[in-house]
Amino acid sequence: MFEIRKDRVPQGRKKLAVERQAYLDLVKQGVGTTQACRIVGVNRRTGHRWRCGRPSQAGREARPAAWPGSTSGRFLSVEERIVIADLWREGRSVRSIAAEVGRDPSTISREVRRNAHPQTGDYRPHAAQSRADGRRPRPKKGKLAKNPELRQAVQDGLDHQWSPEQIVRRLRRDFPDRPGMHVTHETIYQALYVQGRGELRRELTRALRTGRAVRRPRRSVEQRRSRFTSPLVMISDRPAEADDRAVPGHWEGDLIIGQNNASAIGTLVERATRYVLLVHLGQGRTAEHVRDALLSTVATLPAHLKRSLTWDQGVEMALHHQFSTLADMPVYFCDPHSPWQRGSNENTNGLLRQYFPKSTDLAGHTPEHLAAVAAKLNGRPRKTLGWDTPAERLAKLLTETR
Numbered sequence: 001m002f003e004i005r006k007d008r009v010p011q012g013r014k015k016l017a018v019e020r021q022a023y024l025d026l027v028k029q030g031v032g033t034t035q036a037c038r039i040v041g042v043n044r045r046t047g048h049r050w051r052c053g054r055p056s057q058a059g060r061e062a063r064p065a066a067w068p069g070s071t072s073g074r075f076l077s078v079e080e081r082i083v084i085a086d087l088w089r090e091g092r093s094v095r096s097i098a099a100e101v102g103r104d105p106s107t108i109s110r111e112v113r114r115n116a117h118p119q120t121g122d123y124r125p126h127a128a129q130s131r132a133d134g135r136r137p138r139p140k141k142g143k144l145a146k147n148p149e150l151r152q153a154v155q156d157g158l159d160h161q162w163s164p165e166q167i168v169r170r171l172r173r174d175f176p177d178r179p180g181m182h183v184t185h186e187t188i189y190q191a192l193y194v195q196g197r198g199e200l201r202r203e204l205t206r207a208l209r210t211g212r213a214v215r216r217p218r219r220s221v222e223q224r225r226s227r228f229t230s231p232l233v234m235i236s237d238r239p240a241e242a243d244d245r246a247v248p249g250h251w252e253g254d255l256i257i258g259q260n261n262a263s264a265i266g267t268l269v270e271r272a273t274r275y276v277l278l279v280h281l282g283q284g285r286t287a288e289h290v291r292d293a294l295l296s297t298v299a300t301l302p303a304h305l306k307r308s309l310t311w312d313q314g315v316e317m318a319l320h321h322q323f324s325t326l327a328d329m330p331v332y333f334c335d336p337h338s339p340w341q342r343g344s345n346e347n348t349n350g351l352l353r354q355y356f357p358k359s360t361d362l363a364g365h366t367p368e369h370l371a372a373v374a375a376k377l378n379g380r381p382r383k384t385l386g387w388d389t390p391a392e393r394l395a396k397l398l399t400e401t402r
Contacts, residue, residue, distance in 0.1 A: 016042065016046075019040045019041065019042055020050050022039075022040050023036050023037065023040045023042065023047050023050055023051075024050065024051070026039060026040070027051060033047050033048060033051060034047075075132070075136070076103070076107070076111060076132070078125060078126065078129045080101050080103070081111070081115075081125035081126075081128050081129055082125045083097075083100065083101055084097055084101060084108060084111065084112070084123070084125065085123050085124065085125040085128075087100060088112065088123050094108050094109050094112075111128070114131070114132075115127070115128035115131045115132055116128070142187065142190070142191060143183055143187060144183065144187065144188075144191050144200065147180060147181075149181070150171075150180065150181050150183060151200065153167075153171060153181065154167055154171075154183065154188055154191075154200065155200060157170065158200070158208070160376075160379075160380075161354065161376065161380075162380055162381070163185075163208070164185035164188040164189055164208075165185045165383065166380060166381050166382075166383070166387075167185075167188065168182075168183060168184060168185045168188070169381065169383065169387045170381050170387060171183065173381075173387055188200070192208070232313065232320075232333040233330065233331065233332050233333065234332065234333055234335070235310060235332045235333060235334050235335065235341055237332065238250075238308060238310065238332045239307075239308070241307075242271060242307070242308055242310075245271050245272045246272070247272065247307065248270060248271075248272040248273060248304075248305060248307075248394070248397050249270070249272075249304055249305040249306060249307035249308070250270070250271045250272070250307050250308045250309075250310070251268050251269065251270055251271065251308065251309045251310070252268070252269045252271060252309075252310045252311075252342040252344050252345035253266065253267065253268045253269075253294070253309055253310070253311050253342075253345060254266075254267050254311065254312060254314075254342065254345050254346070254349060255267070255281075255285060255290075255314065255316060256349050256352055256353070256356060256362070257285075257362075258356075258359075258360060258361050258362035258363065259359050259360055259361050259362075262283065262361070262363070263281070263282070263283055263285070263361055263362040263363040264281050264285040264316075264362060265278055265279065265280070265281060265352075265356060265362050265365065265370065266278065266279025266280075266281055266290065266293055266294065266297070267279070267345060267348060267349055267352065268294075268297065268298075268309075268345075269344045269345045269348045270305070270390075270394070271344055272393075272397065273385070273390050273393040273394040273397060274344055274348070274382055274384065274385065274390045274393075275378055275390040275391070275393075275394045276348055276374045276377045276378055276390065277297055277374060278352075278370035278371070278373060278374045279293045279294060279297045279370075280293060280365075280366070280367040280370055281293050281362075282363050283363045285316055286316070287315065287316055287317065287318040287319045288319065289316075290316040290317065290319075291319045291322055291323050294309075294323055294327070295323060295326055295327055298327050298329060299327075303328075306327065306328065306329045307329070308329065308330050308331070308332060309323075309329055309330070309331045309332070310331075310332045310333070310334065310341070310342055310345075311331060311332075311333055311334070311342075312333070312334050312339070312342065313333050313334065313336060317331065317333075320333075348377070351377060352373070352377070355373045355376075356373075375391075377390070378390045378391040378394075379391055
């Protein structure tokens with residue numbers, strides 16, 4: 001029988017290995033927690049912690065008490081694994097093994113699944129302990145650091161100025177049967193942003209659309225004021241086929257403005273394929289400049305791809321009637337302060353700011369450079385297209401209509 005400690009003064013942070021073992025023996029004999037604590041001479045909370053483990057920091061279930069030989073109650077010990085192996089060979093169910101060991105059934109199921117022999121499927125306790133010990137050390141290398149082929153594929157995508165999500169989806173599409181080449185977009189962001197997880201080159205952050213080296217919260221997009229007062233054909237009169245994006249040839253347009261409102265570039269986005277055309281305007285963005293530049297751009301399109309154009313209520317389209325007549329292409333206007341009615345174009349303008357930053361002179365970009373930038377956007381896989389590129393989708397539609 002364990003001798004009751006006469007000195008009941010608190011001993012502070014002192015190892016109580018003998019008292020702890022005596023307490024656990026009493027509990028196994030059926031003695032209640034309060035009585036066992038009184039016999040051993042410890043506080044009831046200490047006994048409860050020895051029996052049930054410390055509660056996790058997240059407030060979840062209390063961790064089970066550590067078995068002899070275990071480094072922590074969180075982890076299975078080799079003695080527990082021996083019991084699991086014996087009961088598993090007897091054909092016992094997962095729940096009965098869990099009740100015997102005092103663990104959650106999911107813990108037993110996961111243990112057998114993870115640490116059984118990879119070829120034979122036999123569960124061997126000492127081999128399982130070695131596998132578990134090998135996985136335990138922290139910090140672990142990230143997936144990109146351990147897989148040079150995957151890291152190079154991600155770096156190539158960033159070099160092509162693809163977003164992390166575009167890279168992730170394209171990898172899953174190109175390597176459907178190779179889980180080792182699959183990664184999440186959060187892993188890519190952490191490799192770029194998080195100190196200590198920089199498996200990717202730091203300068204690759206400049207390839208992201210925002211060009212940021214740190215994360216920032218999203219900001220609301222400023223809405224432009226409507227300044228158009230002449231009679232307009234509103235978007236409510238646009239054909240239904242344009243709304244459901246079933247038929248190609250319906251475009252959305254807008255301007256991105258340069259430094260001091262002195263220069264601009266026109267943007268056209270086809271609603272069904274998200275195909276982009278950039279309109280060179282140089283230093284002028286008057287109604288005459290915009291009309292003539294749009295006429296030159298849409299003149300390169302076949303007739304069945306000139307069904308309509310949707311614009312916001314900007315004064316640059318004051319001559320929309322002349323454009324409609326000369327191009328044989330009706331123009332519809334959005335409601336005031338409703339940029340979501342040209343969602344594809346607004347999204348594209350945001351993408352284009354990677355190449356044409358705000359507060360810069362846009363007049364210096366040649367038509368050839370605009371065509372090259374449009375080709376880059378048209379070559380990016382898009383989530384809304386099932387990870388096809390706009391160029392691929394447009395080519396497919398043109399082939400089907402022939």
